[in-house]
Amino acid sequence: MERTNIQANRNNEQHSGYKVFTRPGENPLPLRTYIENARHIVILGHNNPDGDAVGATMAMYAYLKSWGKSSRVVYPNRYAKNLAWMDPDRIAVNFLENHDETAALIAECDLLLIMDFNRVSRAEGLAPLLEDKKAARIMIDHHPEPDKHWFDLGFSNTKISSTCELLYRIFHQELDPAFINPHVCDCLYAGISTDTGSFSYSCAHKELFTTIADLIARGLDTVKVHQRIFDNFAENRMRLLGCCLGERLIVKPEYQTAYMYLTDADMKRYNYQPGDTEGIVNYGLSIAGIRFAAFFTQKEKRIRMSFRSQGDIDVNLFAKEHFGGGGHKNASGGHCFESMEATIAKFERVLPDFYRNVISRSKPS
Ligand SMILES: [Mn+2]
Known part of the structure; x- marks a missing residue:
């Protein structure tokens, strides 16, 4: 594939490009030079x-390896089992289970x-080490x-x-696409x-499909990847999903909203493993007429909250305003340090205003 024009694609946030920033007044080196000069590279992904x-960190690791550069991958905690195939060298270490090795790599x-x-x-527990x-x-x-x-x-x-x-764009525009294996x-x-969400949101731009066409030309196997990620759950995870949909789903048609929750006891009953609740929030939006979906899970004294929306309903602002979180316009998260009952009560308390001011005023998609 031809190399695209760097200047044309830099500093625009359209789908073909990206913004490059540095600290005010500083003149940074090109990414390529940083990588060429580095002796010990650590690639870091976020908590959970x-x-x-995992895709981006493992793609970067494999890319650098095919370039002849060694690196290590670090996460604050463990990735889910259905993502482990991306790490065939078992190169990743996580801070939660391996403090000392992680700290040494970062140091x-x-x-x-x-x-x-x-x-x-x-970066959660890792954050102090990064300072x-x-x-x-x-x-x-x-x-x-x-x-x-x-x-x-x-x-x-x-x-x-x-x-x-x-x-993918950075490999083309800042580095060398030849190392994309x-x-x-x-x-x-x-x-x-x-x-x-398997091509259901944030994907309506032609550049994405041009990218995928190029990845297929370079050896991508879409069926294999889909099966490894989405058809690779333990029986317990499917029964956990069944519990969510059957017993823990509340639908509020008057607010075009549906939410689900899982308590600590539910998660123990179905032998919860990291990643088991990934994607469950999206099911709320599968219901006709529902445009805002939420999902709450309990971990000890903390409730993790995920939000999904359609069209121009901004759940990034919703999460930020009410639940100390954020994310993207259509996919965000937050948390609450109260009981599940109190969290649900708070959510139900702020929902009517959110419906009046945002959901009811947004364009149906
Ligand atoms: Mn992401």
Whole structure:
């Protein structure tokens, strides 16, 4: 594939490009130079690494390997089992289960490639270790409002489907597409397909499908990736989903809203494993007339909340305003440090205003 024109695609946030930022007054090196000069590279994904975080970090690792550069991949905690195929070298370490090795890798690295998140707090327990200023920090991410002062160099596009789609453009425009091998393609596609809910949102731009056409030409196997991610659940996970849909689904047609929840006891009953609740929130939107879906899960004293919406209903603002979170316009998350009952009561309390001010005024998609 031809190399695209760097200048034409930089500093636009259309689907073909991305914005490049640096600290005010600083003149950064090109990404290529950072990588060429680095002796110890650590690639970092966010807490509860999802398909896009594992896809982007593992794509970067495999890309650097085919370039002849070694690197390590670090997460704050473990990835889900159905994503493990992206890590055939078992190169990833996670801080929760391996404090010492993770701390040593971070202490000795001179280049941090931070993927699919844009502020240090999303590294959870790892965050304090990242404050040591020895390593250059480079961000590649698609979430809004990056913490620009924290990074030496950042690549951002908030309109794009996923960090994986952005990374594909960076391989072309900042580095060299020659190192994109079939495994890199599979990892990129994994992130794109999970972050779009299997091509149901954030995907209506032709550039994405041109990207996928090129990935297929380079060896992507879409059927294999789909089966490994979506047809690879334990029986318990399907029964957990059944419990959600059968017993824990509340539909509020008057607010075009549906929500589900799982308690600690539900999760124990179905032997919950990391990743088992991934994607469940999307089922709410499958109901006719429902345009706002929420999903709450309990982990000890904290309730994790996920929000999904259709069209121009902005759940990033909703999460930020009421539940200390954020994310994207149509997919966001938050949390509540109260009981499940109190969390649900709070959600139901703010819902009528959200319906009146946002949902009822938005264009039906
Ligand atoms: Mn993402």
